[in-house]
Amino acid sequence: MTLSFARHRHLAAALSLLLLLGLWQCLALSLHSNTLPGPLKVAGVFWQALKSGELPYHLGMTLLRLLLSFSIAMLLGCAIGVCLGRYPNIDAFFDNWVVIFLNIPALVTIILCYVWFGLEEWAAILAVVINKLPNVIITIREGARRLDKDLLEMAQSYRLGARKTFLHIIWPQLHPFVMAATRSGLALIWKIILVVELLGRSNGMGYQLHLFFQLFDVASLLAYSFAFVAVIQLIELLLLKPLDRKALKWRR
Amino acid sequence: MSGIRIAIVDKSYSVEGVSRQAIAPLELQIAANEFVCLVGPSGCGKTTLLNMVAGLDKNFQGRIGMDDAQRQPHIGYVFQNPRLLPWHTVRRNIELVFAGAPSAELIDSLLADMQLQDVQQAYPERLSLGMQRRVSIIRAFAINPDILLMDEPFVSLDAPSARQIRSLLYGLWLQRPHTVLFVTHDLREAIALADRLIFLSAAPMRLVADIPVDIAREQRNDATQIEAFREYLLKSFSAIRQLI
Numbered sequence: 001m002t003l004s005f006a007r008h009r010h011l012a013a014a015l016s017l018l019l020l021l022g023l024w025q026c027l028a029l030s031l032h033s034n035t036l037p038g039p040l041k042v043a044g045v046f047w048q049a050l051k052s053g054e055l056p057y058h059l060g061m062t063l064l065r066l067l068l069s070f071s072i073a074m075l076l077g078c079a080i081g082v083c084l085g086r087y088p089n090i091d092a093f094f095d096n097w098v099v100i101f102l103n104i105p106a107l108v109t110i111i112l113c114y115v116w117f118g119l120e121e122w123a124a125i126l127a128v129v130i131n132k133l134p135n136v137i138i139t140i141r142e143g144a145r146r147l148d149k150d151l152l153e154m155a156q157s158y159r160l161g162a163r164k165t166f167l168h169i170i171w172p173q174l175h176p177f178v179m180a181a182t183r184s185g186l187a188l189i190w191k192i193i194l195v196v197e198l199l200g201r202s203n204g205m206g207y208q209l210h211l212f213f214q215l216f217d218v219a220s221l222l223a224y225s226f227a228f229v230a231v232i233q234l235i236e237l238l239l240l241k242p243l244d245r246k247a248l249k250w251r252r
Numbered sequence: 253m254s255g256i257r258i259a260i261v262d263k264s265y266s267v268e269g270v271s272r273q274a275i276a277p278l279e280l281q282i283a284a285n286e287f288v289c290l291v292g293p294s295g296c297g298k299t300t301l302l303n304m305v306a307g308l309d310k311n312f313q314g315r316i317g318m319d320d321a322q323r324q325p326h327i328g329y330v331f332q333n334p335r336l337l338p339w340h341t342v343r344r345n346i347e348l349v350f351a352g353a354p355s356a357e358l359i360d361s362l363l364a365d366m367q368l369q370d371v372q373q374a375y376p377e378r379l380s381l382g383m384q385r386r387v388s389i390i391r392a393f394a395i396n397p398d399i400l401l402m403d404e405p406f407v408s409l410d411a412p413s414a415r416q417i418r419s420l421l422y423g424l425w426l427q428r429p430h431t432v433l434f435v436t437h438d439l440r441e442a443i444a445l446a447d448r449l450i451f452l453s454a455a456p457m458r459l460v461a462d463i464p465v466d467i468a469r470e471q472r473n474d475a476t477q478i479e480a481f482r483e484y485l486l487k488s489f490s491a492i493r494q495l496i
Contacts, residue, residue, distance in 0.1 A: 172339045250375045
């Protein structure tokens with residue numbers, strides 16, 4: 001029963017995607033304009049870019065920046081978030097900082113980083129980290145505030161020590177918050193990275209998109225975008241979902 | 253083995269800037285392997301006292317420690333709610349509290365004594381409250397503590413489950429004697445388990461009476477004996493009647 005439902009659901013999803021592609025094709029045919037190429041043309045451009053190695057190269061550069069800035073922002077954000085969540089005095093002191101940084105427009109940090117530090121790789125990474133960091137901090141802080149006091153007392157009375165307490169008491173409770181920060185983080189960071197690359201790098205997806213904009217090459221623009229979206233979906237499917245399943249085994 | 257000595261000079265807390273005394277000066281000496289029940293009205297500060305013994309609450313004047321050693325006592329604490337880690341199986345919950353490598357043999361025999369062998373791989377949320385309580389009792393015995401603290405471990409169980417776990421606990425303790433501080437407000441339960449009853453007053457908590465239970469161990473199952481001792485207590489010590 002559930003199996004057939006799942007099969008139907010997949011069928012429905014495939015149908016709805018096909019419908020979207022069909023509508024797109026119809027629209028492209030009726031407009032007959034260079035600014036809206038049909039899905040077949042985009043697929044062709046995609047294949048060319050893949051074969052020439054250009055798409056993998058630029059996509060790779062962007063993913064590398066994504067990985068680097070994401071890791072730094074998550075590690076730093078988790079540490080600061082736990083600290084603020086556990087110590088209300090420190091939190092009260094730094095709360096304004098978090099709010100201010102949270103509300104600085106991404107574009108402003110990017111421009112400032114480039115102006116102050118030059119069009120360098122690490123300035124680009126720094127700009128992304130600064131944009132993402134406050135987001136991680138507030139999510140993890142919320143998780144750290146909600147840690148179960150009873151379980152912490154249990155750990156203390158049984159003298160579990162710092163390592164065991166973190167691994168077995170604190171981390172499992174923070175996990176959903178870390179996953180939430182990861183998901184919203186990926187979505188946020190990859191959008192910011194494109195802007196960072198557009199403004200001050202000579203490779204990566206953002207740089208390419210800028211190029212296509214100047215050439216009015218909508219087909220390439222769409223091909224690159226879909227490739228990128230697909231990669232992000234793959235990360236979700238192959239990395240985040242299994243992590244979720246593993247950590248939440250006890251809930252079933 | 254060594255006993256535990258509790259010497260509290262003052263335990264106060266402040267409510268909106270006003271200091272209130274929670275525990276008046278209190279001295280208790282508990283012998284090694286003695287089973288002591290603390291009986292008193294709810295809210296009188298019994299849990300606070302256990303937390304102080306456990307080292308969770310250090311905000312008081314006085315000293316709590318082992319008779320013969322400078323080191324802090326090892327504590328096995330059975331909390332009022334079982335406080336198991338929901339993301340670990342029953343067995344993992346027990347293994348976790350060992351300082352070194354967990355002893356599989358000891359865990360097996362404790363699981364058998366508490367009739368929990370069949371659920372050792374289950375997650376705690378799948379178990380009934382009574383089973384979770386039994387797991388938390390095993391966890392406390394597993395580390396072979398200097399003192400076992402039990403905070404009303406049978407509260408909010410139905411009478412048959414409470415009776416069953418009480419007798420399992422008692423059997424376990426007879427096999428593996430430990431120094432026990434057991435909080436309850438059920439006088440019958442206290443008589444059935446304890447070597448000694450300590451009666452405590454409402455806040456600020458003070459010692460009201462300290463009475464040994466002179467019923468032979470093998471007669472603790474006998475309801476009439478327990479009832480007779482209870483009658484005797486209530487008749488002879490008028491102060492106790494107001495506490496329960």
